[in-house]
Amino acid sequence: MRVSVFGLGYVGCVSAACLASLGHEVIGVDVNQVKVDLVNDGKAPVVEERIGELTAEVARTGALRATGDVREAIMGSDVSLVCVGTPSESNGSLCTTYLERVTEQIGAALAEGAERGVRHTVVFRSTMLPGTCGNLLVPILEKYVGGTAGVDFGVAVNPEFLREGTSVRDFFDPPKTVIGELDPASGDTVAALYDGLPGEVFRVPVPTAEAIKYADNAFHGLKIGFANELGAVYQALGVDSHQVMDVFLADRKLNISPAYLRPGFAFGGSCLPKDLRSLVHAARRADVSVPILSHVLASNSDHLQRAVDLVERTGRRRVGLFGLSFKPGTDDLRESPLVELAERLFGKGYDLRIHDANVSLSRLIGANREYIETRLPHLAQLLADSVDEVLDHAEVCLVGTRDPAVLSALPRSGGPMIVDLVRLPDAEARRAEPGYVGLAW
Numbered sequence: 001m002r003v004s005v006f007g008l009g010y011v012g013c014v015s016a017a018c019l020a021s022l023g024h025e026v027i028g029v030d031v032n033q034v035k036v037d038l039v040n041d042g043k044a045p046v047v048e049e050r051i052g053e054l055t056a057e058v059a060r061t062g063a064l065r066a067t068g069d070v071r072e073a074i075m076g077s078d079v080s081l082v083c084v085g086t087p088s089e090s091n092g093s094l095c096t097t098y099l100e101r102v103t104e105q106i107g108a109a110l111a112e113g114a115e116r117g118v119r120h121t122v123v124f125r126s127t128m129l130p131g132t133c134g135n136l137l138v139p140i141l142e143k144y145v146g147g148t149a150g151v152d153f154g155v156a157v158n159p160e161f162l163r164e165g166t167s168v169r170d171f172f173d174p175p176k177t178v179i180g181e182l183d184p185a186s187g188d189t190v191a192a193l194y195d196g197l198p199g200e201v202f203r204v205p206v207p208t209a210e211a212i213k214y215a216d217n218a219f220h221g222l223k224i225g226f227a228n229e230l231g232a233v234y235q236a237l238g239v240d241s242h243q244v245m246d247v248f249l250a251d252r253k254l255n256i257s258p259a260y261l262r263p264g265f266a267f268g269g270s271c272l273p274k275d276l277r278s279l280v281h282a283a284r285r286a287d288v289s290v291p292i293l294s295h296v297l298a299s300n301s302d303h304l305q306r307a308v309d310l311v312e313r314t315g316r317r318r319v320g321l322f323g324l325s326f327k328p329g330t331d332d333l334r335e336s337p338l339v340e341l342a343e344r345l346f347g348k349g350y351d352l353r354i355h356d357a358n359v360s361l362s363r364l365i366g367a368n369r370e371y372i373e374t375r376l377p378h379l380a381q382l383l384a385d386s387v388d389e390v391l392d393h394a395e396v397c398l399v400g401t402r403d404p405a406v407l408s409a410l411p412r413s414g415g416p417m418i419v420d421l422v423r424l425p426d427a428e429a430r431r432a433e434p435g436y437v438g439l440a441w
Contacts, residue, residue, distance in 0.1 A: 001192060003027070004077035006102050008035045008066065010167060011125060011160050012083030013046050013055070018171040019081075019193060020058035028066035029073045039066035050168040070102075074109035079121045079189055081158070082106070086126050094129055096136060103137045107144025110153060121154030121189040129214070130207040133157050133180070154186035157209040161216065174199045180209025222292070229290045233279065236286035263440040265400060265421040266304040266337035269326040273297060273335050303440075304337050308344050310419050310437055311396055317351055320394030320416065322387070323401030324356040331358045334371050338400045343376050353393045355384045357403060391415060399424065 001024045005016040008030040016039075020026040028039050035045040042059035044051040058064040067073055074080065084098040103122075110120055122141060124133055138149045149155045157180035162170045176199050181187030187203045194201075204212075231241035248255055267273075276296055283290045311319060326336040333339050346352050360383075372379055384390045387409045390397065394416045399406065402422055410418060413433055420427055420438045430436040 001025070001079060001189075002077040003193070004029055004073040004080045006030075006070075006073075006080060006082045006106070007084035007098075007126075008032070008039060008045050009083065009085060010046050010048065010164055011162060012081070013039075013044055014048065014051060014162060014167040014171055015081060015083060015125065015160070016064055017044070017051060017054045017058055018168060020063035021054055022193075022196070024063070024193065025077075026058070026064045027073045027076050028064065029068070029070060030066065031068060033068055036066040036068050039064065048167050049165060054168060070105040071109045071112060074106060074120065075113050075116075077120075078118055079123060079154075079193070080106055081123045081125050083125045083160075086128055094132070096128065096132060099124070099126055099128065099132070099137065100140060103140045104144060107141045110141070110145045119153060119185070121156065121186050123156045123158050123186075123190055125158050125160050127159065127213050128157075128210055130210040133206050133210060138182070150183035150186065154189055155182040155206075156180060156186040156190045157206050158190050159209055159213040161213075172197065177201045178209050178212050179203045180206040182206055225292045229283075229288075229292050232288045233283045233286065233290060233293075236288050237282065262423070264423060265307070265439060266300045266340075268335045268337040268340070270332065270334045273300075300337075304340055305344075307341055307398060307419065307421060307439055308348070310439070311345065311350070311398070312348075314396050314417055316395035316417070317349075318393055318395040319345055319350045319352050320384075320390035320397040321345075321352065321354045322356070322390065322397065322399050322403070322406045323421075324354055324359050328401055328403065329358060331360075331368065333359065333368050339372065339375055341398070341400070342382070346376070346378065346382070351393075352382050353384045353390045354379075354382045355387055355390045355406075356401065357405065359383070 003019055003024045004027045005012050005019070006029045008016065008028045012028065016026045016028045028036070030036055038045045039055065039059060042056040044055040055064070082099065082102055084102050086099060087095045089095050106122055124137065133155065138155055141153065141155065142149055145153060147153060159178050161175055174197060177194050177197065179187050179190045179201065181190070181203055191201060191203070227245065230244070234241040234244055253259065276293065280290060280294045283293065321338065321342055324333065324336065324338045324342065326332045326334065342352060342354060376382070384393070387406055391409060396419060397410070397416045398419045398421055399410065400421045402425070407424065410424070412430070413435055418430070418436045420430070420436065423438060423441055424430065427438055427441065431438065
């Protein structure tokens with residue numbers, strides 16, 4: 001394929017040289033003439049493992065060249081990769097100045113070359129927030145080209161997952177390839193660029209592709225901060241943190257796994273909250289600052305409050321709650337987030353009815369009974385014997401369980417408003433219907 005790569009920094013330089021080595025005819029584009037000259041002389045504009053040798057080889061064979069002329073690059077290619085920087089503004093917001101500028105230039109060049117009759121595909125590889133492509137960049141292209149994205153020209157988002165220092169290795173052995181496609185033809189073009197490379201390919205809507213890079217980097221930062229905070233605490237307690245993490249990392253069922261990484265309701269129960277409190281307390285006693293760990297419970301409380309806020313925004317007063325125990329299939333109410341939710345709603349004066357098939361006040365004993373009598377002493381008057389009793393009462397139903405009896409009884413429309421706390425099995429279909437709202441999806 002004939003490819004133009006806009007921006008010859010780390011991402012652009014590596015992408016251009018690697019694509020050229022795969023057999024594509026690549027033109028690099030940059031406003032910095034020094035970078036252009038370096039590439040044309042067979043020298044990489046960045047210092048990176050293997051990139052010098054690779055750039056020299058593909059420049060020697062003519063597979064890679066560079067220019068400062070946008071029109072020349074567009075006329076000489078059928079697909080453009082935009083790899084310009086998106087730095088932070090002083091207030092932390094995303095700077096899209098360079099993205100907008102290069103998009104305008106590409107759009108103007110495409111308008112000049114429209115008579116060629118070749119459908120050009122613009123692929124944004126720069127990191128940008130969800131909505132940037134659809135709400136900002138596509139309108140710019142359509143304005144300058146005078147056509148419709150996905151019809152007269154292609155648009156896609158193709159985030160990179162290249163680590164500085166190992167970028168070339170990461171390009172040829174990617175953890176995944178993500179293609180946010182405005183239309184299938186645009187996605188096909190991007191997929192063809194990487195044909196033959198290993199790793200799973202995900203073809204997703206454009207906003208999803210924009211969001212993925214942020215999910216990755218936020219999690220990477222969180223992991224580093226988490227490990228470092230634990231290390232500081234364990235050092236203060238005289239424990240070898242690396243030994244601890246060796247055991248931690250060996251758990252591939254719960255720790256290094258997909259476990260707990262699906263958005264849902266708040267956590268609770270008899271272990272997580274108390275153990276987090278104990279660890280944070282130990283850190284404070286040892287004069288160790290742990291801002292990540294100390295804010296986990298606060299974050300969890302805020303997430304629970306989102307459910308309360310959703311109910312408040314309906315303006316309705318009769319509320320039903322399905323589920324009360326900490327985990328489905330049990331009657332364990334200790335630090336259950338659903339108990340906390342019920343307590344907040346009841347405290348705000350909502351007319352509340354609750355149904356959990358596993359919770360009967362007469363059967364509660366020990367710590368369970370003591371906990372519920374302290375936190376929700378009015379539970380007896382709030383519990384309903386059946387699903388239908390709750391549905392008949394409620395104007396708004398919060399669903400905190402996947403109990404088959406509850407799922408089969410929930411109306412699709414015409415009944416109470418559904419606030420989904422667990423992502424119901426038919427949530428995807430319900431999202432398009434009035435009277436349904438998901439907590440975090």
